[in-house]
Amino acid sequence: MKNLQVMNYTFQNSQQSQMTFGQVFEKIVQFMxxxxxxxxxxxxxxxxxxxxxxxxxxxxxxxxIQREGKGAWACIRKVTVPRQMTNLHEKISFETTLTEEIVSMFTEDRKNELINIVLPHVYRGATFTMEGHIDIGSGERNKTRHYVREMVARIEAMGIEPKIKPDSYVASSYANRYTK
Known part of the structure; x- marks a missing residue:
């Protein structure tokens, strides 16, 4: 059942719509x-x-996928829930769940394929990291600060580095642009 859902996910960017995750992964490979x-x-x-x-x-x-100092390639996936989610914890938790779903599509084999692209050049400074960006902040005036430990733990459990505001710009800036 889970694999069936993965096949039905579609992604888009300014150049292409209706991309499958397989196509997205190939774009990332080509970019790297x-x-x-x-x-x-x-x-x-x-x-x-x-x-x-x-x-x-x-x-x-x-x-x-960002090549530091030399550009990036990006895409989005849209999901609409047919009700107004006004409970902050529910909304933040669902955002984290959707991030986890996409991260889980980067299987060990896929991550290894990406790592193997830079591996021959690691001793000359090449690197590859994977991050989960969460649209929450720990600042005293931030309403989401109560959920930081829970959401960070969920992303860490997936084996990737969690980032919160102000460092979670894929969630708080890039994705935010398309929520309007």
Whole structure:
């Protein structure tokens, strides 16, 4: 059942729509192969917006592969829940769940394929990291601060590095742009 869901996920960016996860993964591979000596960060994060007019909540998950200092390739996945999610914990938890779903598609084999692109160049400074960006902050005035430990633990349990505000820009900036 889970594999069936994975096949039905679609992604898009400004150049292409209706991409499968397999196509997204191939784009990431192609991007990294252009410069295997680069420093790469694969980042996944989700943001959401309640839309009163449509009585729903739009969730956008962004996938960004960044070659530090030399550009990036990115895409998004849209999910709309047909009700207004106004409970902050529920909304943040669902955002984290959607991020976890996409991260789980990067199986060990897929992660190893990406690592193997930079591996021959590691001693010359090439790197690859994977991050989960969570749209929460620990600041005293941030309403989401109560959920930081829980959401960070969930991302860490997936074996990737969690990032929160101000460092979670895939969720808080890139995905946020498409939630409106």
């Amino acid at each position: 192969k252009q410069d295997p000596k680069g420093n790469y960060r694969l980042m996944v994060g989700t943001d959401s917006q309640v839309h009163p007019k449509v009585k729903g909540t739009r969730f956008i998950t962004g996938i960004v």
